[in-house]
Amino acid sequence: MSKITIVGGGLVGSLLAIFLAKRGHTVSVYERRGDPRKTDVYAGRSINLVVSHRGWTALRAAGVEVAVKQITVPVYASMMHDRDGKLNRVPYSIDNRAIYSVSRGELNRRLLSEAEQLPNVKLHFDHKCVDVDLETATCRFLPNGGEVIGVKADVVFGSDGAFSAVRAKMMLGRFTYSQEYIEHDYKEVAFPANADGTPKMDPQCLHIWPRRYYMMMGLANQDGGFTGTLFMPNTHTENAPGFDTVKTEEQARKFFAEHFADALPIVPDIVEQYMRNPQSSLAIIRCNPWTVNGKVALIGDAAHAIVPFYGEGMNAGYEDCKVLNDLLNEHGDDNWGHVLNAYGKARKPNGDAIADLSLRNFVEMRDLVADPKFLLRRKIEGHLQAKHPDQWLPLYSQVKFSDIQYKDAWREGLRHDRIMEEVLAIPGIEEKWESAEVEKRVMELVKAG
Ligand SMILES: Cc1cc2nc3c(=O)[nH]c(=O)nc-3n(C[C@H](O)[C@H](O)[C@H](O)COP(=O)(O)OP(=O)(O)OC[C@H]3O[C@@H](n4cnc5c(N)ncnc54)[C@H](O)[C@@H]3O)c2cc1C
Structure with a gap:
């Protein structure tokens, strides 16, 4: 079994520690800030997050779904407040599915406590990563008020967020980056x-x-x-x-x-x-590669910081952890070079796709949710999904309520846009959107591909 260093004990680092420790690895988490269970490191910056399907899939695989569910509130719809105070409730799915609201601070505290219960996890707070030797997987940490220490491991994960120190070191080599x-x-x-x-x-x-x-x-x-x-x-x-x-x-x-x-x-x-x-x-960060030397890998926001308008940043990070765990199941725990390579290849296109999808949802939430045409499109899509569930899954459901890869959902979403553009242009669509004529036309367009 391997000695693992995780840089960053935030939302993704804490879950990754649980996954890897449960496999039997020796895991040390180094977090720049104090212990959020003892000090209010989130004051004024807590922000509530939504956990959705992919997040739950990963939390379940790590054995902490029940512990996390206890601190969430189910959310079934968005409620639009217009300037006159009028309300419009738009359900997220036709079959009453929910996303789950959770406080970032609460979630982080819960996962750290779950990680700490495992005998092979050690949490080090107030330890800032200041350097990583990418050849030897050796990190240098500056403890609060102390002297720099060096920690050698077999593998280092950078789960240190959008402004990752691990990624900064990778950038000194052959590395593509945009912010x-x-x-x-x-x-x-x-x-x-x-x-x-x-x-x-x-x-x-x-x-x-x-x-x-x-x-x-x-x-x-x-x-x-x-x-x-x-x-x-x-x-x-x-x-x-x-x-x-x-x-x-x-x-x-x-x-x-x-x-x-x-x-x-x-x-x-x-x-x-x-x-x-x-x-x-709010920044969007894309980079490549996510792993180097078969020893160092980026995960979560360190690899793919996105804007929060699909509520998927953390869910995507949790899916990273689940995919990594699946690859370890497939290739074994002593084949890190192969596993990390496969992990980077599998996840990078999905990181890019959810970045694009999130930017698109920004426009949707800011402008379109108040647009009658957009609301009509939502209704038509719900109607189609109810009648032809095997042929029409709205983009939102693909992203929030399925394991369909983000890159495939994105491609399918663009196809839906083209079809819906034609449908919304049908004269009198406002009155006949539920008619057999419209349904027939949509199915023709779906079949045409
Ligand atoms: C307003 C807003 C709303 C959001 N809503 C949602 C949502 O509804 N659903 C969703 O899925 N996502 C949401 N997100 C995104 C989500 O917050 C991030 O994707 C998630 O926090 C990423 O987790 P992470 O562990 O990768 O990074 P972080 O949560 O940023 O954790 C990184 C950790 O690394 C530590 N660290 C940083 N540098 C160092 C260093 N040098 N040494 C040691 N430690 C270090 C940090 O202190 C931190 O604890 C939202 C984001 C924002 C801004």
Whole structure:
């Protein structure tokens, strides 16, 4: 069995530690920050996440599905809040399937505790990776207030997130890399529960306030409150202010009154939170290769940081872990060169595809969810899926409720776009979308490929 170093004890590093330790490897996790179970390392940056099908598949394979399910809230639909406060509920599937809201901090704490119970896992907090020797799989860590130490292993995994130190070292060699910031940054906003602990909104919905240039989302917590995220351009344009021009309390008050008036009674201190909470940026990172020398590999955001609009970044990272585990089952635990090579080859195209899909969903959530044509398309797709489940699985369901590889879902989604473009152009489609005529036309287009 091998000696493994995992750099980064976040969402993916903690699950990877469980997978590898359960196989019998000796696993040491080195995390730059303090222990989140003892200090509030997530203050103002917790953000709720959704766990979906792929995440659950991996959590189940690692034996921690039940432990994680206990801290989640099922979410069956998105609830759109328009400017007039009108609500529109759009279910995620025709068969009542859910995605699951969880606090990032809670999830990380739960997985670290699960990992720590395994006798062959050792967690080292306040240890920042400052260097990796890619030939010898030796990492150098700077403990908080201490001297740099060297740790040699058989294999090193960089699960140290979007700004990975392991990846930075790989970049000094033959390495392709791109980093793209989108114009939007975000801030966390906490929505309180009622005084009696009941939720102020339907907890089984992802609440979305689409405002074209801005967007706010809210996901339920188990305590009746919600954790919300405000997305807004970093820099203002002639059409809209940005974080750079909404800086003072007065500017923030005016901004929320103008764009999110219906949310003010739900979050009375939204302005104070806006002023207090940190602003974070969003980047898409692509790189290649993900592994080097059969000894060092990137996983999770370190390999594929994406924008959060499909809610798949962590789920994709969990799927990375599951695929790696499957490859170890297939090729054995003493064949790392082969396994890591196969892992990188299998996952890289999927990392690229979910990056593209997530960017596309950004436009969808920000603009299209309030567009009647888009809502009609959703209805038509649901109708088709109900009548021809073997022929039509909407893109959203492929991504969120299936194991279909992201790269295949993406290709299929583009085909759906072409078909739906033709269908939505049928004169009078608004009235006859459920008719036999429309159904026949769609099936012809599906068969034509
Ligand atoms: C607003 C927002 C909403 C999101 N919503 C969702 C969602 O709904 N569903 C979903 O699946 N994904 C979502 N994501 C994406 C998700 O947060 C990431 O994909 C996920 O956190 C990746 O996990 P990771 O462990 O790879 O990286 P991280 O969670 O970033 O963990 C990396 C860890 O490495 C540590 N580290 C960094 N550098 C070093 C170093 N030099 N030495 C040692 N340790 C180091 C960090 O402290 C951190 O603990 C969202 C992201 C954002 C920003």
